Amino acid sequence: MKTFAYLGPEGTFTEAALQRVPEARGADHVPLGSVITALNQVRSGEVDAAVVPIENSVEGGVTATLDAIASGDELHIVREVLVPISFVLVGRPDGPQSLPELHSVATHTHAWAQVRIWAEANIPNAAFVQAASTAAGAHGLLDASSTYDAAVCAPHLARHLGLPILAEGIEDTPDAVTRFVVVAKAGSLPEPTGSDKTSVVVPLPEDRPGALGQIMDQFSTRGVNLTRIESRPTGESLGTYFFSIDLEGHLVEERVSAALAALYRMIPGVRFLGSYPGAEHHDYTIPEYTTDEAYQRGRAWVRSILDR
Numbered sequence: 001m002k003t004f005a006y007l008g009p010e011g012t013f014t015e016a017a018l019q020r021v022p023e024a025r026g027a028d029h030v031p032l033g034s035v036i037t038a039l040n041q042v043r044s045g046e047v048d049a050a051v052v053p054i055e056n057s058v059e060g061g062v063t064a065t066l067d068a069i070a071s072g073d074e075l076h077i078v079r080e081v082l083v084p085i086s087f088v089l090v091g092r093p094d095g096p097q098s099l100p101e102l103h104s105v106a107t108h109t110h111a112w113a114q115v116r117i118w119a120e121a122n123i124p125n126a127a128f129v130q131a132a133s134t135a136a137g138a139h140g141l142l143d144a145s146s147t148y149d150a151a152v153c154a155p156h157l158a159r160h161l162g163l164p165i166l167a168e169g170i171e172d173t174p175d176a177v178t179r180f181v182v183v184a185k186a187g188s189l190p191e192p193t194g195s196d197k198t199s200v201v202v203p204l205p206e207d208r209p210g211a212l213g214q215i216m217d218q219f220s221t222r223g224v225n226l227t228r229i230e231s232r233p234t235g236e237s238l239g240t241y242f243f244s245i246d247l248e249g250h251l252v253e254e255r256v257s258a259a260l261a262a263l264y265r266m267i268p269g270v271r272f273l274g275s276y277p278g279a280e281h282h283d284y285t286i287p288e289y290t291t292d293e294a295y296q297r298g299r300a301w302v303r304s305i306l307d308r
């Protein structure tokens with residue numbers, strides 16, 4: 001039986017993402033305490049795959065995930081999953097129940113970032129207590145050893161744990177969506193579906209004027225559309241960065257493989273993070289001169305000259 005790890009405990013948004021993964025039906029689901037532990041268990045072979053959050057439509061990239069897959073033994077993203085996010089505020093069964101009485105609220109940093117405006121207006125006396133996940137914060141309310149007054153978590157978990165709901169729909173942005181990815185050991189790629197994404201990590205060469213422009217040119221001249229680009233510090237020294245990039249297309253497509261091969265010639269440290277089906281089926285249009293047939297036509301023409 002396959003084993004899928006996820007950022008736990010039970011009741012996280014990551015677990016909700018895992019429940020939407022078709023390959024994980026009937027598999028063993030293993031809740032773990034952090035994204036890094038989940039990814040390392042994939043690397044060591046303790047689990048077959050891990051589901052981790054990677055990007056939020058409001059807050060942007062989940063840096064712990066972006067950084068953990070950018071280095072260390074190579075991992076591949078094999079699927080992405082979108083989950084709509086809504087939050088409730090829950091209290092201790094035996095604790096303060098009115099908003100002005102709350103002095104501390106535990107949750108995941110990404111959840112707090114998405115309710116910040118609501119919290120400022122409605123619970124200005126409450127300090128943020130960082131929890132490893134929204135569910136870890138909520139479970140803690142049932143534990144006598146924790147001291148905070150409330151937690152921000154998913155509505156279904158609040159109901160499941162029977163915690164008093166002090167406020168509902170507290171997200172600052174309705175319709176927020178988080179993108180999760182299923183990560184496995186680097187291996188054979190999922191088949192192309194015609195609506196795929198490819199992720200790469202590109203270290204930015206230092207002291208090379210125009211380096212970012214040159215990287216972008218490799219994509220634009222081949223009609224490759226980017227869906228996300230983020231810079232992250234490498235952690236080595238101030239001013240050294242890598243770019244985390246998602247693009248439309250699969251490595252089996254000529255324009256994608258040509259762009260990545262050109263990038264590799266420029267920057268051998270480039271890291272391939274997978275080609276996988278996009279969560280939203282989206283028939284992207286590409287310039288006619290970048291189709292596989294166009295590449296083959298170009299090569300056949302050159303060959304006809306060389307073969308004369």
Ligand SMILES: O=C(O)C(=O)Cc1ccccc1
Pocket residue numbers: 007011012013014015053085108110111132133134135178
């Ligand atoms: O803490 C959770 O429940 C998670 O799965 C991480 C997270 C937190 C906030 C929004 C989306 C995902």
